Amino acid sequence: MLKKELPIYQILSELKDTFRNQSSAVLVAEPGAGKTTVVPLALLEEPWLAGRKIIMLEPRRLAARSAAARMAEALGEKVGQTVGYRVHMDTKIGPSTRIEVVTEGILTRMLQGDPALEEAGAVIFDEFHERSLHADLGLALVLQTQSLLRPELRLLVMSATLEAAPVRHLLGGAPLLESSGRTYPVETVYVPKPKAAPLESFVAEQVVRLLSRHEGDVLVFLPGAREIHRTEAEIMTRGLPSGAYVRKLYGALSLKDQDQAVHPSPAGQRKIVLSTSIAESSLTIEGITMVVDSGLRREPVFSPRTGMNRLETVKVSKAAADQRRGRAGRLGPGTCYRLWSMEEHGGLAEAGRPEILSADLAPLVLETALWGAEDASELAWIDPPPGPALRQASELLERLECLREGKITEHGKRVASLAAHPRLGHMLLKSAELGYAGQGSCLAALLQERDPFKYGADLRPRLEKVWDNLAGGTRKLDSKAPVDGELLGRITQNSRHLLAGLQPVIGGRDRGSASCGLLLSFAYPDRIGRSRGEGRYLLSSGRGVRLAGEELLSRSDYLVAASVEDAGADGTIRLAAPVEEQELTEHQPGLISEQAAVYWDSAAGAVRARKMVRLGAIVMKELPYERPPQDQMAEAWMAGLRDRGLELLTWTKSARQLQKRIVFMHRKLNDWPAAADEDLLANLEDWLLPYAQGIRSLSDLKKLQVESLLLGMLSWEQRQELDREAPTHIRVPSGSNIPVDYSNPDAPVLSVRLQELFGMSATPRLGRGRVPVVLHLLSPAQRPVQVTSDLASFWKEAYFEVKKDLKGRYPKHYWPDDPLQAAPTSRVRPRK
Structure with missing residues (x-):
């Protein structure tokens, strides 16, 4: 019998009064108060229950069985009479059972089978502070049942240590009842x-x-x-x-x-x-x-x-x-x-x-889709599930054929009916379709439990042992590795349970043995890996993984990693099995795609055109792509230019000079195109792409006439103005055509011997007269003697000092007293 001095008895009348007028309540009771065993029994004869059941949710199997046993003992009965329980692979209920203590996954299955919970008058969530994924899901589903189908359904959330405000808010402002505990110092x-x-x-x-x-x-x-x-x-x-x-x-x-x-x-x-x-x-x-x-x-x-x-x-x-x-x-x-x-x-x-x-939300998304919610956010949550985890879960379920465009498929409904993670449920059904239900059930049961074996990462000997155990130990096995026999027995029991759930699918037929790796690939399509050597693998998801030590598995070209310790640059494979490429091609065609790729190979400095057979991030085969589209080839060359720079093109001296002249005009006149290297690289599609069609090799690229490409950026009027306002040469009084250096677009330079400018009164100006040329005045030996942008001032102020120096060094040369009236010359002295 329960002790009447338990603190919870002090609030039972208040709780009963609450439920006579309210459909929801929150009860916070300190440890030792007696809430788990007293409350369900106290509510059992309430008139609003009308003979229906009380379902109480416990987060753990051990706690569920223990609570049921204590309540049954208080009634002087055995478990399975008035009080029973349902946990995974263990059920004790009977025709007279009024209180069912269940674990969280069981409640979800009950709700999916009967959304109105017609047999229940109350649902109690015990120890809700643990906030397990299934508890949050169960509460969300029950709240919708209460809101849409059963407004009279009583809902009680109980906890020892719970921040009550968020739960009360979720329950529409439900009353809060509090009880002290009964703990000793x-x-x-x-x-x-x-x-x-x-x-x-x-x-x-x-x-x-x-x-x-x-x-x-x-x-x-x-x-x-x-x-x-x-x-x-x-x-x-x-x-x-x-x-x-x-x-x-x-x-x-x-x-x-x-x-x-x-x-x-x-x-x-x-x-x-x-x-x-x-x-x-x-x-x-x-x-x-x-x-x-x-x-x-x-x-x-x-x-x-x-x-x-x-x-x-x-x-x-x-x-x-x-x-x-x-x-x-x-x-x-x-x-x-x-x-x-x-x-x-x-x-x-x-x-x-x-x-x-922080959990894998694939089971939650599958359950909400089965419930009829296309988006999990349609349900009420204390803490909404994170968006990235929801998206990842939906993508996985699409790959497992459980969802299509957010809605559950018939295959997804069958997966949800199995007592397994969606990955394993999909594997079970695919195994059954191929005629390997027994082996698939053993593998799923093995992956649901702690590893009972004491050897490497290879799943095959583990599967053999479980499968042999399922068959009654009739097969001779080579492995003598140590095994946890009791755990192996529980895995075998679970195998039978899963196999029984597959009977409607398989109809009793079973072909026997299949590849362990092939079956695993159905559960973990994102963890199919291809060897990179030395026990390292690239998974189809793009993640790098490795085997922890020397393993025969490392000789396999392909494997499927069922368990990975996801830490570091490469995750560590804990459990895996090899799979053949042919098996993947035959049984997993939906995972394999053929892609044509035209791309710039930076290491080789060339464009590659290949056809690739891919399994996610894994390239299974690579073949030549004989006639790639010209536009793709041209785009690849553009990528090469961005990688290596414009030096891949053939730049003549005149092409570079043309580029500098255009840059000069752009800096001074906004209506001119930008032509600096960085601008050209940023706008390759505008000036180069039209001429890159048909380029298949680097030699083809180098044949392009860069000067013509740059001129193609200009209109006819701009070409005429370029020759006029940014000429390649300027004719000086001596008759010489002197090249203009546009290296500094803000100050073009004309380097000319001083004697050739006699008679020129003003500095030449470019860019529609806006920019004076910087004159580098040279001695007869082509050495600078003066730099100026104001030739008139030079003749007036500096020439006579320069003349003294030059006359002393070059006495045979002509150094007139009046340079503006003197004859210009490119010789020692003017011709007579």
Whole structure:
């Protein structure tokens, strides 16, 4: 029987009154209040329920089974009578069941099968603060059911540590009920772990110390199964007191092992429970009076860019730390060792991050599409799912043939009916269509669980073992690698469960053995990889990956990576299987495309014209492209010019001079085209592309007459003006045609011997008379003696000083006293 002194009893009448007038409520009750087991039973005989069921959602299988067992015990019944449960591959309900405790995926299936939930009068979301993806989805679906189909359906969201305002707002301003907890005083001791100390050995040291100082059992929180196994080994090396023993607790364990961790210790014995965050809430582990908290948890973080998960070990939030600490005070006074400092505690986040913000959203998008929502944003969310993750999920589901233009396909509906991720559901159906349902079921079951084997990355021997187990162990296998037999048994059981779900598709036929890699390719079309040598692969998604060590797999030209640790420049392949190119061509034609490509090869300095057979980012074959379109060839040459620069063209001296003259005119006159190198490169399509048709080689490109191309940029009037206002040469009084240097477009230069300008009174001007030429006046030996842009001033002011110097150095030359009246000459002296 339930104890009437539980704090939750103090608010039961208020809760009942609320539901007589309201359809939704939020209940925040501290740990130990009794909400999980008391509330459903208290509501069971309410008149508004009208004999219908109460469905209560628990985030974990162990918590669901435990809650159902405690409620059944309170009624003096067995589980499966008034109170039952449904979890993955384990159901205990009967004709008289009124309270069903279910895990989140089960609720989603119930809603998809009956959107009105006709058999239910109330839905309770327990421990909602964990904010799992399925809890958010389940709440969104139930809210729409309540809004459109069942306004009388009662909805209760319960939590121990929850920021209630966002949930109340989502529920239309639902009333908030609060209950204190029933926890005993817990002494909190901060024992910071030294940075250099291995976590497992430091934890083991604290456990042994606690056992020697306090009575009762110890609950240890560790980030994952790996640390749990290592900590167990460390504890055993230190030696345990008489009667003490270790129990492990994490999600991948069998239900039997989980139950052993939860059940009370035998009289006179003490247990040490090494657990992940599974024991944070909704679960009372009998006998616990001490907690050792590593302050860490492991959570998957999904990358929409790569389509892969990576596991990250992160610090717990303050709310989670308080939940863990509370485990020590459920049954009496307790002690909690936190392996961090008080200062570090102050820096922890207040609450954990909702899974919907960092998860793979493919299952959610498939479920919302099956529900009838073309866009997940049509539903009500506390935290809307991120746009990039939604887009990645939709693209994947399109590739898996589950969606078409945002709507679910018939294939997608069949995938959604299977108890598997959409990737594995698609693989199961494709395997069944090919006649390999048994092998596909074994492979899917294998990928849904923690790896039970202790050897490399190759999935094939694992699949052989599971498939042999499914057949009753009748086949002779070469592998003698160690195997977790209990986990293998659960995988085999799940294989049978999945195979049973495929019976409507396969009709009993099965052809037997297929390529493991081929089946994997249906689930992971974006993770088909081609070898780049030395165990490195390029995936069809464009991601680089590698095998962790020496593996026979590295000899495979192609493989499919089922599990990748997505970190670093190249992700690390954890599980994969080889696949043949021929298999992909035959069975995955939709993934393969032929593309003609005409492109500039920067390394070779040439244009390539190739036809490529591609599988995503992978080039499977490359063939010559015999007659590429001329416009594509021309565009490729344009790319080459942008890469290498205009020096790929043949620039004559006159072409460069023409370019500089046009640049000069553009700088002074806005109606002229820009012709500097950077301008020409930026506008290749305007002046070069029309003349690049038919170019197939670099030699063809070099045959182009650049001077003609530049003149093609000018109108007939501009060509005439160019010769007039920016001439190549200027005729000086001596009769010589002197070239103009336009290297500086702001100041063209005329370098001329001083004697050839006798008689010229003013500086020549260019650009419609706007720009005086800079005169570099030279000695008879072609050495500069003066620079000026004002020839008249030079004759008046500087000439006589220059004359003295030149007459001394060149006495035979003609140096008149009046340069404006003197005869110009290009000789030593003028002709008589």
